[in-house]
Amino acid sequence: MxxxxxxxxxxxxxxxxxxxxxxxxxxxxxxxxxxxEPDIIAEAALTTAFGELCRSSGENAALALLDRMRSMVEAGEFEPSKLKH
Missing domain, CATH: 1.20.5 (Single alpha-helices involved in coiled-coils or other helix-helix interfaces)
Incomplete structure (x- = not known):
């Protein structure tokens, strides 16, 4: 079950x-x-997202997400051929 x-x-x-x-x-x-411009949209989206995550789940949750996102960028997971939607 x-x-x-x-x-x-x-x-x-x-x-x-x-x-x-x-x-x-x-x-x-x-x-x-x-x-x-895309970089301005991206910064605004990230600022909003991390601010909301800090508010709802705390700074450690936001930092953990930031670490995961950084690892994903470094691994090339945001290349157009790898994006999943």
Missing amino acids: AQGMNEIDALVREEKRLTAVDCHNEAWAEGLSAGI
Whole structure:
């Protein structure tokens, strides 16, 4: 029974992640349409994300995410051919 619940939880989490990606993609496109440079959009998104994560989960959670993201960048996981949406 616990296995089934874990699978359901994973499916729900993935659905939420995909919805969040869609929302962020729309916001990104709107920013570009408004003439905002990608680096400015990215900095604003990261500032908002890390601020909210610090507020909701604490500084350690934000730093852990930052470490994971850095490792992903260094591993080339954000190359266009590797992005999953």
